[in-house]
Every structure is written in structure tokens, then in C-alpha cells.
Amino acid sequence: MYVKRKTINTKVSISGIGLHSGIYTKVELHPAHAGSGITFVRADLGLRIPALQASTTALDHATTVGRDDVSVGTVEHLLSALMACGITDLDIHINGPEVPIIDGSAVPFMHLIDAAGVRELASDIRVLRITEPIEVVDGNKSIRITPSNRLVIKYKIDFPHPTIGKQALQFDLQHDNFLKKIAPARTFGFKHEVEKLRAAGLARGGSVENCIVLDDGGVMNGPLRFRDEFVRHKILDLVGDLALIGRPVVGEITAYKAGHALHSKFVEQILRAAEAEEGAPAMAARGIESFA
Numbered sequence: 001m002y003v004k005r006k007t008i009n010t011k012v013s014i015s016g017i018g019l020h021s022g023i024y025t026k027v028e029l030h031p032a033h034a035g036s037g038i039t040f041v042r043a044d045l046g047l048r049i050p051a052l053q054a055s056t057t058a059l060d061h062a063t064t065v066g067r068d069d070v071s072v073g074t075v076e077h078l079l080s081a082l083m084a085c086g087i088t089d090l091d092i093h094i095n096g097p098e099v100p101i102i103d104g105s106a107v108p109f110m111h112l113i114d115a116a117g118v119r120e121l122a123s124d125i126r127v128l129r130i131t132e133p134i135e136v137v138d139g140n141k142s143i144r145i146t147p148s149n150r151l152v153i154k155y156k157i158d159f160p161h162p163t164i165g166k167q168a169l170q171f172d173l174q175h176d177n178f179l180k181k182i183a184p185a186r187t188f189g190f191k192h193e194v195e196k197l198r199a200a201g202l203a204r205g206g207s208v209e210n211c212i213v214l215d216d217g218g219v220m221n222g223p224l225r226f227r228d229e230f231v232r233h234k235i236l237d238l239v240g241d242l243a244l245i246g247r248p249v250v251g252e253i254t255a256y257k258a259g260h261a262l263h264s265k266f267v268e269q270i271l272r273a274a275e276a277e278e279g280a281p282a283m284a285a286r287g288i289e290s291f292a
């Protein structure tokens with residue numbers, strides 16, 4: 001199964017503070033030629049980092065891609081929006097170490113891509129199709145994929161917090177569905193964790209403007225956009241992590257209490273299985289090419 005490769009029509013940009021670094025950066029999306037893939041370009045350093053699983057360097061609380069000592073953090077919300085729009089080829093210029101968090105959701109990125117316009121390229125990309133179930137388990141957390149002709153995500157979470165508790169949602173990845181049901185769901189965090197995160201050099205740009213903050217009593221900066229905004233955001237994150245496969249993927253995914261670290265192991269397993277199935281590196285080829 002193949003689909004058309006896609007890029008954007010024109011250059012667009014967005015600026016803001018990074019959730020973890022607290023550093024203000026500007027992101028510019030540039031159209032790219034067919035086959036070049038999605039690449040982060042550290043505009044301040046002239047370094048290209050392919051948006052691929054092989055580039056991931058850190059997975060604590062957000063997904064980071066890097067090369068040598070240079071990285072771009074919190075890539076998942078932007079990549080999630082690009083995946084939902086079917087973008088396969090794009091240069092993402094950024095003049096600092098972290099993608100802006102904006103409002104904590106993927107809506108600003110969806111609007112940015114919409115403003116640029118999406119255009120089909122002359123060549124096709126092969127969809128990664130799962131032929132055998134793949135599962136990754138870590139204690140009581142798990143994520144699995146079984147064969148399907150569409151990308152369907154069933155996500156379940158269970159937090160010991162009265163506002164969250166058990167939440168479950170099934171989602172079919174299509175542009176309009178994503179824009180309406182998943183993109184608006186914001187990042188969330190717990191007040192008691194903020195001090196710990198800050199001590200570890202994280203959450204420095206976090207505020208009630210870009211993150212749902214929960215304390216023992218409930219949401220400190222309501223109202224929520226959805227009663228089950230939390231599980232919706234987990235789906236948003238997973239779509240972003242799946243984008244690091246570097247190709248569209250179809251299958252039925254069931255995730256339970258997962259997060260970036262488990263998503264990442266899962267993507268590795270999918271790539272390994274695809275490599276065995278297709279008899280060629282499922283991701284490496286264009287990654288190396290885009291270093292040139």
C-alpha cells in the first residue's frame with residue numbers, strides 16, 4: 001500500500017517558550033522535496049537532525065531528537081500534527097533547543113500547517129503495514145499493535161487522581177477527526193511534581209498558560225477542554241512518537257498506561273519487524289541521505 005508524499009506550499013513560522021528549557025525559540029516550516037523526509041534543522045548551528053526513531057536521545061517527559069551534542073526537544077506535538085496532516089517531507093528550522101509548547105496542545109501547529117497549505121508531491125511513500133502482532137510490556141504498562149487497514153488507537157489510562165481516574169478512548173487517525181478530538185488536548189502535570197522536575201532542569205517554561213496543572217483538589221487552571229482531555233493528550237503524544245517511524249503506519253494499537261519511553265520501545269519493535277519483513281532497513285535509507 002502506497003500513499004502520495006506531501007509537503008507544505010509555503011514557509012510559515014511560530015515562536016514561543018519551550019516547556020522544559022524555558023528557552024524562547026522560533027520554528028519555521030519549509031517545504032521540502034519528495035524523499036527528503038521530515039528533518040529538524042538547527043538554524044543557529046547549521047545541523048540537520050532527521051525526525052526518525054534512530055535520532056531519539058531522551059524520552060523523559062517529552063521526546064528529544066539529537067545528533068552529536070545537539071538536540072531538539074519536545075518534538076512530539078508538532079510531529080503529531082504533521083502526521084495527522086500526512087506530511088512526509090518538510091524541513092523544520094529551529095533556532096534553539098526546544099519546540100515551543102504554545103498552549104500545550106497541537107492546535108497551533110494544525111493551524112500553522114493549514115495556513116501554509118498542504119500539497120501532494122509527485123512520488124509515493126510505502127505505508128508500513130503490520131503483519132504480525134507486536135507487543136511491548138513494562139510491568140502493568142503495555143502497548144501492542146495488530147494488523148488493520150487503518151491506523152486505530154485504543155488508549156487507556158488509570159491515574160490515582162480523582163479528576164483523571166480511568167479514561168479510555170478509541171481514535172481513528174484522520175485529519176478532521178484529529179483536529180476536532182485530539183489536537184486540542186493539552187499537556188498535563190501535577191503540582192507536586194513541578195519542584196522535582198525543575199530541580200532536574202525540566203518544566204522551566206511550564207505555566208498555567210501551557211499546561212493543565214493538577215493538585216490534590218483537582219484542576220488548578222480549568223476548565224478542561226474535554227472531560228477526558230488526559231487520555232486524548234496521551235493519544236496526541238503517541239501519534240507524535242509514531243511519526244518517528246518516518247512513514248505512515250497502519251494497524252490497530254492498544255495502549256495501557258504507556259508513555260514516551262514505552263512508545264519509543266514500541267516504535268523500535270515495529271521498525272525491527274518491518275525490516276525483517278521487507279528485507280531492507282525500514283527507516284535508515286533516507287535518514288543517511290538527508291545528512292548529505
Ligand SMILES: [Zn+2]
Nearest residue numbers: 076187233237
Ligand atoms: Zn504531550
